[in-house]
Amino acid sequence: MIVSHSAKLGEGVCELLRQLAGPNLHIASASGLEDRLGTDAIKIAHAIQACPPGSDVVVLFDLGSARLSSEMALELVPSAWRERVFMADAPLVEGAVAAAVEASIGGSVEAVLARAADARQLRKLDD
Amino acid sequence: MQPLTAEAFVRVMDAYAQVLAEFRDVLNELDNRIGDGDHGTNMARGFSAVAEKLKASQPTTPAAGCQTVAMTLLGTVGGASGPLYSTAFLKLSAAWNGRADVDEEALRGGVAAALEGIMARGRAAVGDKTMVDVWTAVQRELQTEQPLDAQRAVEAAAAAALATKPLTARKGRAAYLGDRSQGTVDPGSLSSALWFAELFAAMSEGVVKPQWDLSAL
Numbered sequence: 001m002i003v004s005h006s007a008k009l010g011e012g013v014c015e016l017l018r019q020l021a022g023p024n025l026h027i028a029s030a031s032g033l034e035d036r037l038g039t040d041a042i043k044i045a046h047a048i049q050a051c052p053p054g055s056d057v058v059v060l061f062d063l064g065s066a067r068l069s070s071e072m073a074l075e076l077v078p079s080a081w082r083e084r085v086f087m088a089d090a091p092l093v094e095g096a097v098a099a100a101v102e103a104s105i106g107g108s109v110e111a112v113l114a115r116a117a118d119a120r121q122l123r124k125l126d127d
Numbered sequence: 128m129q130p131l132t133a134e135a136f137v138r139v140m141d142a143y144a145q146v147l148a149e150f151r152d153v154l155n156e157l158d159n160r161i162g163d164g165d166h167g168t169n170m171a172r173g174f175s176a177v178a179e180k181l182k183a184s185q186p187t188t189p190a191a192g193c194q195t196v197a198m199t200l201l202g203t204v205g206g207a208s209g210p211l212y213s214t215a216f217l218k219l220s221a222a223w224n225g226r227a228d229v230d231e232e233a234l235r236g237g238v239a240a241a242l243e244g245i246m247a248r249g250r251a252a253v254g255d256k257t258m259v260d261v262w263t264a265v266q267r268e269l270q271t272e273q274p275l276d277a278q279r280a281v282e283a284a285a286a287a288a289l290a291t292k293p294l295t296a297r298k299g300r301a302a303y304l305g306d307r308s309q310g311t312v313d314p315g316s317l318s319s320a321l322w323f324a325e326l327f328a329a330m331s332e333g334v335v336k337p338q339w340d341l342s343a344l
Contacts, residue, residue: 005205033203037205038206038209039205039209040205041201041209042198064206064299064300065209068209068210072201072210072213072248
């Protein structure tokens with residue numbers, strides 16, 4: 001689950017992930033408000049509940065209120081869902097790619113979260 | 128203090144929406160200096176939607192009204208103030224559940240619960256230069272002054288908002304500025320103080336709302 005202030009950014013990240021991940025991953029964005037930038041806890045809660053029943057949900061979010069809205073969304077969904085939703089402490093794009101790759105090869109939710117968190121250390125210019 | 132009925136609650140929120148429209152540029156300017164410049168626009172938009180929703184839905188209790196406020200803000204505010212104010216109103220709603228109106232004791236419990244909710248949601252403490260500073264000041268008045276002096280409470284809220292000016296922000300976008308966040312009143316504190324002025328004016332006759340010296344913000 002991608003939570004960004006920008007609907008376009010959220011969709012764009014999903015586009016990247018769909019190319020990497022196999023058909024078994026449900027990749028979704030709950031990003032932006034109706035007509036402008038922002039995050040919406042109700043939209044996130046709906047998107048979580050639209051995930052395949054019984055699946056674990058890993059949320060990757062961008063800045064500031066994205067975390068607050070995601071946490072608020074967790075309080076709006078039924079507890080059976082809440083227990084299966086995990087927030088990744090990771091940069092949005094690199095973390096989401098790492099998470100999607102790990103999930104697509106069958107990694108546990110713990111492994112997915114760990115790979116996403118590892119992306120914080122990812123160096124892009126190592127010379 | 129007069130108990131706050133559902134009708135009075137709707138009037139408070141309507142008045143607050145109008146105040147936010149008047150203060151939109153002031154709040155934007157404060158946020159421009161230490162944040163992303165949209166607090167006034169976000170709050171005015173969110174609470175204008177709230178006022179319309181409340182007029183259309185005619186809640187029968189203040190708790191039901193607070194629930195409507197909370198859910199409306201989530202889809203209309205967008206920034207951090209959306210989930211934060213929404214949390215406050217959800218906590219007020221829970222605290223006032225089943226009551227036809229809100230008396231001083233219910234207000235005391237509600238403000239305490241809302242403050243706790245805001246602090247948990249934003250992971251903010253007193254002195255972090257956030258709305259927590261204003262809600263804490265009001266809570267202190269409610270705890271120490273029984274019966275409450277509504278005028279004092281309004282003034283304490285305003286003073287707490289002004290007292291955020293010299294502080295260094297430790298939460299939100301303003302925290303990125305470090306010491307450069309000093310010298311500007313926190314816009315979330317001002318919007319909270321404006322709400323308390325409307326609330327207490329509705330619950331107590333003769334309350335004089337603060338006159339804000341805009342150049343001092």
